[in-house]
Amino acid sequence: xxxxxxxxxxxxxxxxxxxxxxxxxxxxxxxxxxxxxxxxxxxxxxxxxxxxxxxxxxxxxxxxxxxxxxxxxxxxxxxxxxxxxxxxxxxxxxxxxxxxxxxxxxxxxxxxxxxxxxxxxxxxxxxxxxxxxxxxxxxxxxxxxxxxxxxxxxxxxxxxxxxxxxxxxxxxxxxxxxxxxxxxxxxxxxxxxxxxxxxxxxxxxxxxxxxxxxxxxxxxxxxxxxxxxxxxxxxxxxxxxxxxxxxxxxxxxxxx
Amino acid sequence: xxxxxxxxxxxxxxxxxxxxxxxxxxxxxxxxxxxxxxxxxxxxxxxxxxxxxxxxxxxxxxxxxxxxxxxxxxxxxxxxxxxxxxxxxxxxxxxxxxxxxxxxxxxxxxxxxxxxxxxxxxxxxxxxxxxxxxxxxxxxxxxxxxxxxxxxxxxxxxxxxxxxxxxxxxxxxxxxxxxxxxxxxxxxxxxxxxxxxxxxxxxxxxxxxxxxxxxxxxxxxxxxxxxxxxxxxxxxxxxxxxxxxxxxxxx
Numbered sequence: 194x195x196x197x198x199x200x201x202x203x204x205x206x207x208x209x210x211x212x213x214x215x216x217x218x219x220x221x222x223x224x225x226x227x228x229x230x231x232x233x234x235x236x237x238x239x240x241x242x243x244x245x246x247x248x249x250x251x252x253x254x255x256x257x258x259x260x261x262x263x264x265x266x267x268x269x270x271x272x273x274x275x276x277x278x279x280x281x282x283x284x285x286x287x288x289x290x291x292x293x294x295x296x297x298x299x300x301x302x303x304x305x306x307x308x309x310x311x312x313x314x315x316x317x318x319x320x321x322x323x324x325x326x327x328x329x330x331x332x333x334x335x336x337x338x339x340x341x342x343x344x345x346x347x348x349x350x351x352x353x354x355x356x357x358x359x360x361x362x363x364x365x366x367x368x369x370x371x372x373x374x375x376x377x378x379x380x381x382x383x384x385x386x387x388x389x390x391x392x393x394x395x396x397x398x399x400x401x402x403x404x405x406x407x408x409x410x411x412x413x414x415x416x417x418x419x420x421x422x423x424x425x426x427x428x429x430x431x432x433x434x435x436x437x438x439x440x441x442x443x444x445x446x447x448x449x
Numbered sequence: 450x451x452x453x454x455x456x457x458x459x460x461x462x463x464x465x466x467x468x469x470x471x472x473x474x475x476x477x478x479x480x481x482x483x484x485x486x487x488x489x490x491x492x493x494x495x496x497x498x499x500x501x502x503x504x505x506x507x508x509x510x511x512x513x514x515x516x517x518x519x520x521x522x523x524x525x526x527x528x529x530x531x532x533x534x535x536x537x538x539x540x541x542x543x544x545x546x547x548x549x550x551x552x553x554x555x556x557x558x559x560x561x562x563x564x565x566x567x568x569x570x571x572x573x574x575x576x577x578x579x580x581x582x583x584x585x586x587x588x589x590x591x592x593x594x595x596x597x598x599x600x601x602x603x604x605x606x607x608x609x610x611x612x613x614x615x616x617x618x619x620x621x622x623x624x625x626x627x628x629x630x631x632x633x634x635x636x637x638x639x640x641x642x643x644x645x646x647x648x649x650x651x652x653x654x655x656x657x658x659x660x661x662x663x664x665x666x667x668x669x670x671x672x673x674x675x676x677x678x679x680x681x682x683x684x685x686x687x688x689x690x691x692x693x694x695x696x697x698x699x700x
Contacts, residue, residue, distance in 0.1 A: 205450075241574050270576040281571035295575035347575075 194219055195351065195384075200239060200249035209235045210246070211406040217384055217399075219350070222377055224397035225386045226428070232406040233386040234278065237353045240384070241273055242266045271297060274344030278355040280336045282328040282343070288315070289324035292343045314342040318372060334365025341372055352376060354385040358392045370396050390429070402428065463658050469580045470588055470654065476581040477589055483582065487590035491552050492598065498551060499598045500605055502543045503535070507606025510534050511613040524618040525628065531610035532629035536641040540603035542689050545648035548595060549681035553656035556587055557677040560660025561670040569661060579661065588653040595649030596642060603641065636700050640692055647688050652681045 195217040202209045210232045217223045217240075225233045238244040240251060242258050251258040253269060261269065282291050289311045293299055299307060315321050318338040328336055337357060344352050354373065358366040373383050373396045387393050393400065400417050402410040402425050410417055410425045417425060450458070477484060514530045560583060563569050572579045607629050614620040659677035663670050 238570070243570060243573055267576045270574060275571075275574045277567040277571060277574075279567050281567040283568060295577060297576070343575075 194252075195240060196252040197236070197239070198250050198252065200246045200251070202235065202239065202244060202246045208406050210239070213249070213403075213406070213408055215401050215408060215411060217351075217382065219382045220377070220380055221398040222373060222383045222385060222396050223399045223401065224393040225384065225401045225403060226388065226390070226393050227403040228388055228428075231403045233388075233403055234355050236403075237275065237355055237384065237386055240351075240353065241270060241275060271347050272349055273351045273353060274347060274349035275353040276337070276340045276344050276355065276357055278359065280328075280340040282336060282339060284328055286327075287324065288320070288326050288328070288331070288339050291328070291339060292346050295343070296346050310346070314345055317345065317375075318342045319368065332365075334361050334368065337361065337365070337369055338372070341369075345376075349381070351382040351384065354383060354387075356387055357385060358387065358389055366392060404428075459662075462662065463654070466580070466584070466658050466661070467654060470585055473578065473581050473585060476578070477585055480582060480586050483586035484589050487586050488594050490555070491548070491590050491594040495548060495551050495594075495598060496601070498547050499544055499602050502547045503540060503602030503605040504609040506539050506543050506602075507531060507535055507609035508613045510539065510606070511610035512617065515614060515618045519618060524614070524620055525624070527610065527614045527618065527620060528625040528628035529632040531614075532607055532632050533637060535603045535606040535610070536633055537637050538689070538693070540606055541599050541641055541644035541648065542685060544595065544599040544602040544645060545652070545685040545689075546682055548591075548598065548648070549652045549656075549685060550678050552591060553652050553677045553681045554674050556653065556656035557660040557663075557674045558670065560657055561663035561673055564661060564663045565666065565670060584654070584657040584661075587657055588650060591649035591653035592646060595645040595652075599642070599645040636697075639700070640697060643696075644689065644692055647692075648685050651684050651688065655681045655684065 197213055197215050197217075200210050200213040213232075213236070215236075225236055227233050235244065239246055240253075240258070242251075242261065245259060249259075253273075256265070258266070258269060283294065286294060292311060292314055293307060296310070302310070311324050312321065315324060318341050320335060320338050320342065323331070323335065323339075328339070331339065341352075341357075357369050357373070361369065370392055373385065376383055377396075383396075385393070385396065394414060397414065400410075400412065400414060401408060402417060402420075402422075404424050409422050410420045418429060420426065511527055511531050514534075515524060515527050518524050518526050518530075560569070563583075569579050569583075572582055607626075611620075611622060611625045611629070614625055615622050656677040659673040659680075663673045665672070
């Protein structure tokens with residue numbers, strides 16, 4: 194389990210996170226939901242140790258990330274992969290080079306082993322045959338899948354997704370969500386930051402709703418939907434209305 | 450945060466970057482490809498600019514001093530003036546300023562764009578150090594390449610001065626060259642070739658610092674690129690003054 198206890202962080206006099214406490218269950222998909230600027234992505238950066246909080250602690254495998262040495266942080270980052278919102282692929286490198294760039298011990302692997310590793314990862318994200326293309330030659334959805342393949346190169350226990358479906362068309366969105374589900378079946382824990390309700394509900398097991406740097410609700414979808422918090426009600430309004438509207442419900446069932 | 454506090458904070462961050470560079474200097478052996486690539490980019494891509502800069506400064510120096518010395522019938526001194534002026538002062542400073550603009554702007558814009566597109570965060574997130582992967586190769590490349598580039602500016606400047614002196618003031622080419630070379634003492638060469646090493650180090654580190662601290666989208670990137678060139682250029686002039694006044698007197 195990854196635990197965030199009483200995390201607060203202020204950047205340039207702006208409160209980013211205020212006394213945030215949350216638990217991330219291993220082997221489950223945890224969704225961090227909230228509007229833009231709520232502090233969702235900051236949670237991912239804090240889990241990875243990219244940002245150090247002003248107060249509080251992050252416990253991963255029983256160790257406080259805030260008190261880890263640089264070497265321990267490096268070891269932690271090999272267990273946690275991240276898919277950035279803008280993909281953060283290196284423009285000057287091919288797809289294969291992007292995926293292998295961070296691979297530890299790659300110098301010890303033979304060319305055939307590296308080729309097999311690339312093929313395996315690209316096949317997992319349905320991008321076989323693209324190893325020699327450059328990021329500029331890929332579509333938005335393909336770039337996202339390369340970023341996922343890169344995050345998986347380490348065989349991480351946890352994958353952090355920052356707005357994985359934002360800006361993608363429905364087909365690419367669906368393929369990304371399928372990949373997140375596939376990872377869960379393989380035993381990988383995913384933490385997905387998003388503001389898109391439909392995507393969150395499709396892959397989420399646990400939900401954390403955040404607004405203005407504070408957690409306003411956390412738990413299963415049922416618990417969230419029963420919440421009396423006005424912000425949660427407003428955020429989930431459309432979903433609640435659709436699920437209580439018999440015409441929309443029937444139309445969805447017919448479409449299925 | 451007030452402007453003064455921001456400046457102190459910036460200096461502190463810059464000092465920490467320099468500390469990190471020295472602490473991880475050994476990593477250069479793992480990043481040879483990047484270092485060689487940067488050396489190529491600084492060396493070959495800046496060659497023509499340095500060649501032109503050195504040539505015209507040498508020519509101008511010869512013309513300006515030649516006209517003054519001609520009135521005393523001392524055109525034989527043009528060679529010494531051009532040679533000492535180029536090797537001790539103008540060669541390193543002109544090469545430094547041109548490279549601050551070219552290499553400094555390149556480093557800041559590249560690293561700044563990487564910072565804005567989260568590529569720097571990606572490096573950190575996947576367990577790589579941006580200082581080792583990006584800053585040290587650029588610093589080593591600048592340290593290695595600035596010296597030969599300055600040497601080129603010096604030689605081309607003296608040759609330019611020699612041609613102009615021959616055409617305009619009818620100086621003998623072999624006498625000019627002989628005077629230019631023999632008037633240079635070891636102290637002149639030492640100071641003239643030590644400067645580019647300091648210039649290279651500060652241009653690379655300042656430009657990388659501004660690149661890594663870029664925020665605020667394309668406007669912020671433009672602002673930081675300008676700052677990198679301005680601060681590097683100003684520091685070149687300050688270091689040049691320190692060398693001319695303090696180091697020269699100490700030697």
